[in-house]
Amino acid sequence: xxxxxxxxxxxxxxxxxxxxxxxxxxxxxxxxxxxxxxxxxxxxxxxxxxxxxxxxxxxxxxxxxxxxxxxxxxxxxxxxxxxxxxxxxxxxxxxxxxxxxxxxxxxxxxxxxxxxxxxxxxxxxxxxxxxxxxxxxxxxxxxxxxxxxxxxxxxxxxxxxxxxxxxxxxxxxxxxxxxxxxxxxxxxxxxxxxxxxxxxxxxxxxxxxxxxxxxxxxxxxxxxxxxxxxxxxxxxxxxxxxxxxxxxxxxxxxxxxxxxxxxxxxxxxxxxxxxxxxxxxxxxxxxxxxxxxxxxxxxxxxxxxxxxxxxxxxxxxxxxxxxxxxxxxxxxxxxxxxxxxxxxxxxxxxxxxxxxxxxxxxxxxxxxxxxxxxxxxxxxxxxxxxxxxxxxxxxxxxxxxxxxxxxxxxxxxxxxxxxxxxxxxxxxxxxxxxxxxxxxxxxxxxxxxxxxxxxxxx
Amino acid sequence: xxxxxxxxxxxxxxxxxxxxxxxxxxxxxxxxxxxxxxxxxxxxxxxxxxxxxxxxxxxxxxxxxxxxxxxxxxxxxxxxxxxxxxxxxxxxxxxxxxxxxxxxxxxxxxxxx
Numbered sequence: 001x002x003x004x005x006x007x008x009x010x011x012x013x014x015x016x017x018x019x020x021x022x023x024x025x026x027x028x029x030x031x032x033x034x035x036x037x038x039x040x041x042x043x044x045x046x047x048x049x050x051x052x053x054x055x056x057x058x059x060x061x062x063x064x065x066x067x068x069x070x071x072x073x074x075x076x077x078x079x080x081x082x083x084x085x086x087x088x089x090x091x092x093x094x095x096x097x098x099x100x101x102x103x104x105x106x107x108x109x110x111x112x113x114x115x116x117x118x119x120x121x122x123x124x125x126x127x128x129x130x131x132x133x134x135x136x137x138x139x140x141x142x143x144x145x146x147x148x149x150x151x152x153x154x155x156x157x158x159x160x161x162x163x164x165x166x167x168x169x170x171x172x173x174x175x176x177x178x179x180x181x182x183x184x185x186x187x188x189x190x191x192x193x194x195x196x197x198x199x200x201x202x203x204x205x206x207x208x209x210x211x212x213x214x215x216x217x218x219x220x221x222x223x224x225x226x227x228x229x230x231x232x233x234x235x236x237x238x239x240x241x242x243x244x245x246x247x248x249x250x251x252x253x254x255x256x257x258x259x260x261x262x263x264x265x266x267x268x269x270x271x272x273x274x275x276x277x278x279x280x281x282x283x284x285x286x287x288x289x290x291x292x293x294x295x296x297x298x299x300x301x302x303x304x305x306x307x308x309x310x311x312x313x314x315x316x317x318x319x320x321x322x323x324x325x326x327x328x329x330x331x332x333x334x335x336x337x338x339x340x341x342x343x344x345x346x347x348x349x350x351x352x353x354x355x356x357x358x359x360x361x362x363x364x365x366x367x368x369x370x371x372x373x374x375x376x377x378x379x380x381x382x383x384x385x386x387x388x389x390x391x392x393x394x395x396x397x398x399x400x401x402x403x404x405x406x407x408x409x410x411x412x413x414x415x416x417x418x419x420x421x422x423x424x425x426x427x428x429x430x431x432x433x434x435x436x437x438x439x440x441x442x443x444x445x446x447x448x449x450x451x452x453x454x455x456x457x458x
Numbered sequence: 459x460x461x462x463x464x465x466x467x468x469x470x471x472x473x474x475x476x477x478x479x480x481x482x483x484x485x486x487x488x489x490x491x492x493x494x495x496x497x498x499x500x501x502x503x504x505x506x507x508x509x510x511x512x513x514x515x516x517x518x519x520x521x522x523x524x525x526x527x528x529x530x531x532x533x534x535x536x537x538x539x540x541x542x543x544x545x546x547x548x549x550x551x552x553x554x555x556x557x558x559x560x561x562x563x564x565x566x567x568x569x570x571x
Contacts, residue, residue: 238507242509243502243504243509244504298503298506301506302503302506304503306503306504306505308504308505309505309506312505345506348505348506349505349506353506353507362505
């Protein structure tokens with residue numbers, strides 16, 4: 001669970017005095033103001049009060065996470081060929097706009113609204129009905145509900161954008177728009193509810209996902225694998241594909257992703273205190289460790305450390321620490337970072353080559369594989385000494401959490417792959433997913449958008 | 459009048475330009491080009507995927523000269539670009555029919571210098 005719900009779980013200091021009365025929402029109605037406790041039918045109820053420091057940090061974090069989608073656009077954009085640069089930027093920007101709207105209209109309600117059997121939220125909060133300036137103590141007791149909703153919106157935006165990496169350079173733009181809306185509705189929103197929503201079944205299991213390793217990276221990564229299989233390889237893959245057209249832009253994108261990730265992970269503490277600081281630190285440590293690890297592996301195997309390898313390792317480290325950021329020690333973060341360098345490296349070096357699928361920018365290889373490692377590693381390295389509201393992992397004598405993490409990851413892997421696969425096939429049947437052969441050869445910038453990223457003459 | 463094209467290794471450009479200046483050949487057009495010859499490409503590695511590029515980066519020089527400067531130009535290019543390795547490049551010399559300086563309308567040998 002992330003941040004969210006887990007504000008309750010993650011912040012026992014406040015949890016101690018916050019008891020939910022039947023339905024949770026009742027809280028808002030009962031008490032007039034201030035952190036004033038009242039006896040109500042034997043339960044202690046506390047009015048949630050806005051804390052300016054917590055709210056400032058979550059507002060800033062929301063802006064940081066928003067920046068990650070344009071950052072991803074440049075990370076991916078630099079790695080495609082010149083003729084497809086704008087298509088990747090456009091796909092990211094369109095997803096940013098489309099999902100923001102979807103989130104307001106019904107997405108937020110499906111993910112975080114009143115629970116329906118542990119599987120999905122109701123449409124009770126559609127068009128943000130009832131989502132106002134008063135905090136919702138179920139999710140973030142000291143932050144206005146609208147601010148929490150905005151913070152979550154940025155996660156909902158970047159997740160489908162990650163999948164672009166698998167189908168870049170050959171997906172039809174109109175099909176991308178339809179697929180993205182369907183995917184957010186049938187994959188992201190339900191899984192977010194399972195893990196983070198009050199009543200969600202994985203949350204009930206006690207699965208830990210601090211900032212979205214399962215909800216964001218496993219879902220996107222598994223659907224990315226489905227997309228690579230459904231769309232098939234690009235023309236000429238693997239021999240006839242030109243190298244990345246602008247690695248410096250990819251480096252800029254990776255740098256901005258790292259920067260934004262502080263909001264993603266430390267913001268998921270939903271407050272500006274020690275836990276946010278600890279998550280911030282672990283995020284940085286894991287990214288640095290994985291960057292070094294990947295560079296060393298390249299150095300060993302290919303005789304030279306590569307720029308693309310280094311930034312891929314950095315992003316892999318950020319992915320893997322995401323579910324664990326608020327539960328592990330600095331040493332735990334280093335161990336997760338080493339795994340985040342080694343495991344995705346083997347995945348893109350050997351597994352992708354052996355299986356022959358064309359995951360263009362390694363969305364599965366980095367986000368899927370890194371996300372799975374992160375979810376499992378949380379079950380190994382989590383410790384209550386960092387976060388009493390979390391749980392102890394395998395290393396601290398608690399195999400139960402480990403199995404819960406494996407189970408939650410496995411369910412998400414199967415769900416995101418199968419439903420992603422079905423949705424892709426559906427959109428393909430409706431309107432064809434892939435551009436024509438000629439359009440693919442000429443490039444998507446010109447054929448999908450009637451523009452060129454670069455001019456030859458001033 | 460001759461039109462001389464030299465295709466050389468990019469890292470030899472500074473030396474070639476210096477020698478052309480020493481030979482008092484000042485006018486030159488330089489482009490960055492891709493090409494291939496007997497030299498094999500350098501394999502690049504992207505996320506462990508090896509790209510055996512068949513085209514290599516080269517620099518192309520284009521120089522128009524009067525007869526008196528033909529050998530000097532060849533000497534400057536071949537001297538500056540020579541390393542003895544495969545891939546040092548080539549020089550092509552062609553007859554040039556006409557040369558016009560746009561600003562003044564001068565034609566022929568006068569227009570070159």
